Amino acid sequence: MYSVAWRVGGGVSLGLAVACSGNTGPENKTAAPPPTGHYEGPITYQGSELRVALELREIRPGQLQAEVRFPQLPELGFEPARVSYQAPQLRVAQQATGSGGIQVQAVQEGDFLRGVLSWDSLQADFVWARRGEAAPRGFREQALPGYQQLRLLLPDDTLARHVTLALVASPATAAAAGQRAMYLARHGIAALVLPASATLPDSAGGVALAAVLAVLRQQAGVDSSKVGYWGRGRTTSMVAAAASLSPRPEFVLLEGAAADTRDEAQLYSVFNRLRVPVLACYGALDTTVQVRESARRLRTALGYRRGTQVRILPQATPDFVQPGRTRPDGQWQWPQPAAGYWAGMLEWLRQR
Incomplete structure (x- = not known):
């Protein structure tokens, strides 16, 4: 929690x-x-x-x-x-x-x-x-009013409003959240990383998330009707707790959500009940959850409504990277992004 x-x-x-x-x-x-x-x-x-x-x-x-x-x-x-x-x-x-x-x-x-x-x-x-000066970052950064430590990354483009993702990050997933926020901001999606620590139950954390989401929706450059959450691993349960609070997210991305048992899967039925579309992804090489069993139970809990997807990415780690390996010719194959992960996430977000 x-x-x-x-x-x-x-x-x-x-x-x-x-x-x-x-x-x-x-x-x-x-x-x-x-x-x-x-x-x-x-x-x-x-x-x-x-x-x-x-x-x-x-x-x-x-x-x-x-x-x-x-x-x-x-x-x-x-x-x-x-x-x-x-x-x-x-x-x-x-x-x-x-x-x-x-x-x-x-x-x-x-x-x-x-x-x-x-x-x-x-x-x-x-x-x-x-080779010269450092390249531009490709996005601009601004503090969130009332939460000066939090930084909203806005795409450096001409659009007035953007689909926006709040990434809820535990210490273990902080690097992944930051990497995704930076990538998304360079591809037209505004992003904000919300640090999380293991001190209070999910219900209390959900209240705090909803409070930030309310402020986030009021920011210039943010499309208030297209703001959602991202969670990975244990923070997915906090995202589920926040979903039933006001303001509600318009969409949710989950990575490695544990749904090994019926009780665990039931936590995520809130998205089905509230008709919140979900993109849930698992890396096939993830050993922190029972990937196939969790994916099966999560599909049932989320329902089969339009916009909701549960995907297992083959040969992918929990960070959605295909590990490096030595090829048959003896040369090294550097780690690669999991096929379809980044493009699939962008396409899904742009359809919200």
Whole structure:
């Protein structure tokens, strides 16, 4: 069970700003300026090359904002939860805690960054060159009135109002929520990440979610008739609790919702009763739930009304990534976005 914690914690906020400190030895008492700009170059593993771009922006003196992009795999780009710079060393980590996900450790050498990229257990050396200024983010960011720690990401386009998604994120799903919010904002969907912590029952968390949804619907750039929730894993039950409160969501996205038993599945029948369309997705490789049993029970609980879908994505992890592997020719196949996940989500949201 989760309650909403209206603070930026656990690396939940997008565009996380972090302090940068320089060397403090007698030869360099003044903090060195952090590296900024667009750095790009390849990483290679078992004969397979993947290009990486690192955007570094100094948003205020001594504070860096970073973004990792994969030009060949744009869906896997992210803004890291942790960034630190102590001249000449730069460290970037996708996750707020632990050693999983993607991490970059580099040394600045003039206009170059030299170091190691770790992707879970894989490690690849690199040399990336600075290629000008950092690329634009592709969306604009504004604080939510009354919740100054929360940031609404609005597409950088000419539309007056946008379909909007509030992503309810536990510490374990914060990186995934941030990645999706950034991607959606670049593709015409406004997004807001709502941090959640394990302190109160779902009912209390649902009340807090509904309060934020009411404020969100009033924002310029948001289509008040097209605002919904996203939840993954354990936060899906909080989303279900919030659905029956006013204002109600117009749609809901669920990922990895546990419905292994009839009682668990019954939590989600509220969406059927209120006629809220749901897109529910499971990664076939997810071991945290009984995927096929949960999908079957969830379909029954949600009903078979128009707009509601329950999908199992083959060969996909809970994060909807197809794991890297060694191909028969001995070359490495880099992790790939789960086929149909990102395009399917965008298409479904645009139909709301």
